[in-house]
Amino acid sequence: MAKSVLLVEDEPFIIEALSFLLTREGLNVSAFMDGDGCVEHIQKTNPDLIVLDMMLPNKSGMQILEELRAIEGFADLPVLMLTAKGQKKDRTAAEEAGVSLFMTKPFSNKEIIRNIHTLLSA
Amino acid sequence: MPRTLLGTRIRENRRSKKISQAALAKSAGISASYLNLIEHNRRGIGGKTLLALARVLEIDPRELTEGADQALIDRVNQSAASTPSINCETSRTEEFIARFPGFARLIGRQFEQSAAQGETLQAMSDQMNNDPFFSEAMHLMLSNITTIKSTAEILSDDQTLPDTLKGKFLNNLLDEANRLAQTAEDILQHFEPSPENNTQTSDNATAEALLEQHDFYIDDLEKNGTSAQVYMDTLSIPDEEQPETLKTLERYTEITKMLPIQAFLPIAQKLQFNPIALSQDLNIPLTLILKRLAHMPRADDIPRFGIMECDGSGAVIFRKKLPTLSLPRFSGACPLWPIYRSLSQPYQPIKAFINTPTGERFLTYSLAQYDEPNAIGMPARASAVMAFTPDYDMLLTKPQIASQPNLAVGLQCPVCPRDNCAARRSKYLLQ
Known part of the structure; x- marks a missing residue:
């Protein structure tokens, strides 16, 4: 059965590009565009991996990650965080919050696909 | 004027006019040997x-x-001091000026120009670093570039794409390129000098810069009991900026007098830097506690506090920003900030978490009060203080943090992407 990836991202064109790329890789891809209700959506859909943008409307990716890690059963869910904020403090904060991998925008398609496969097979 | 330089000046003038010592002496009606003594500063x-x-x-x-x-x-001495590695002969500055007045004036002029350019550069750098618009615009540009890069890679790498998908991605590319161009245009417009966005410095810009330089904690004022005036006299503050600088420093020394750091710090540590508990324990007004917390030494076990003070109109009168929360200098911030709410309910402290659109979270304490007793026939003068910290886990336990309501706020409407905000007063510039 194909593994599922949830894209939590508010830029529709990034969602389209990533959806195309990951679907082509044989993954089931869905998207959620708002910080509000995101944690509940993750609990309901239980994806195999989340690609999480740091800056989202209404709730940041960091808060979503923190809340997620506090929920039983989601402590080890692979989360790849994407951000245009590539500062060291952001990376450190994400690592402390329990991110699986941190990538800065702009990324290369090959790199993100490789990282997603690595996280899914870990 | 020391006699030494008078002779030097006569000699340099004579030489510049190519007059011999003998000729000058003869024309002036004195002997050449006497003129020689004068020129060598041996006779007055x-x-x-x-x-x-x-x-x-x-x-x-x-x-x-x-x-x-x-x-x-x-100016010549300052110029020499600005590059100490050259070891200029500053003990002979006056002699240099006497001998080469033109060159001395040139050095003085160039030093002034260089200092003025340095200040302009510093102001521009400050604007770049602390401008929420710029930070937001950069973020948006990177997002635009990400979409363009990723979409272009798909189009370039996959030659088997169906025409419908190819057309869709090409359209996305065009739309995103247009958005990128618009963002770039907005940035240019933002930095274009115009009367609307002329960012002249505020009255207390020098004092603010001075405090920032010391991270809002000045040892001389804290531990050595130095008065604001004495401390300011040790600095090279331009005359016209001294009154405002002194006012700001005196405001700081008031805090240090009421709450000396040596006595305050252990109690603050014991009460986990909780401003309300400190106010009650010390029987000190909460606003003063909030101001004290904004002037603390830097240490890992002391939470970082920023502060914003505004008058009844909401205009910012004092601010200490933190690297993760920029504060407006001239105009009002987001109307949802608790500091503005506190103005409508003076003397009632407000404790609230705020979330910024960039994902930062802060614990805030706000309190408004009337500055003076109400004069008959005059409106009350209110002001408010809001202290905020990103280190809330040092003040509250995890259950306490979880039980606090979060307030989604922005910085200022033009740079706030939050949709459907009832408090919005101007449109988001980067849409």
């Missing part, structure tokens, strides 16, 4: 001889007798 002169020499040299006698302009001496 005045009166008739000085006038005669000035007449022959065709210069105003005051040019010989008056010392170099003190301001010029200072």
Whole structure:
């Protein structure tokens, strides 16, 4: 059965590009565009991996990650965080919050696909 | 003016006019040997001889007798001090000015220009670093670039794409390129000098810069009991900026007098830097506690506090920003900030978490009060203080943090992407 990836991202064109790329890789891809209700959506859909943008409307990716890690059963869910904020403090904060991998925008398609496969097979 | 330089000045003037010592002496009616002694600063002169020499040299006698302009001496010395590795002979500055007045003026002028350019650069750099618009615009540009890069890679790498998908991605590319162009245009417009966005410095910009330089904690004022005036006198503050700087420093020393750091810190640590508990324990007004917390030494076990103070109109009158929360200097911030709510309910402290659109979270304490007793017929003058910290886990336990309501706020409407905000007063510039 194909593994599922949830894209939590508010830029529709990034969602389209990533959806195309990951679907082509044989993954089931869905998207959620708002910080509000995101944690509940993750609990309901239980994806195999989340690609999480740091800056989202209404709730940041960091808060979503923190809340997620506090929920039983989601402590080890692979989360790849994407951000245009590539500062060291952001990376450190994400690592402390329990991110699986941190990538800065702009990324290369090959790199993100490789990282997603690595996280899914870990 | 020391006699030493008078002779030097006569000699340099004579040489610049290519007059021999003998010729000058003869024309001035003195002996060549006497002129030689004068020129080597071994004899003082005045009166008739000085006038005669000035007449022959065709210069105003005051040019010989008056010392170099003190301001010029200072500028040349400052110029020398700005590059200490060169080891300029500053003990001979006056002599240098006397011998080469033109070059000295040139050095002075260039030093002034260089200092002015340095200040302009610093102001521009400050604007770049602390401008929420710029930070937001950069973020948006990177997002635009990400979409363009990723979409272009798909189009370039996959030659088997169906035409419908290819057309869709090409359209996305065009839309995103247009958005990127618009963002770039907005940035240019933002930095274009115009009367609307002329960012002249506020009255207390110097004091603010001084405090920032010391991370809002000045040892001399804290531990050594130095008065604000004495401390300011040790600094090179331009005359016109001294009153405001002094006012700000006196405001700081008021805090240090009421709550000396040596006594305050252990109690603050014991009460986990909780401002309300500190206010109750010390029987000190909460606003003063909030101000004290914004002036603390930097240490890992002391939470970082920023502060914003505004008057009844919401205008910012004092601010300490933190690297993760920029504060407006001139205009109002997001109307949802608790500091503005506190103005509508003076003397009632408000404790609230705020979330910024960039994902930062802060614990805030706000309190408004009336500054003076209400005069008959005059409106009350209210002001408010809001202290905020990103280190809330040092003040509250995890359950306490989880139980606090979160307030989604922005910085200012033009840079806030939050949709459907009832408090929005101007459109988001980066849409």
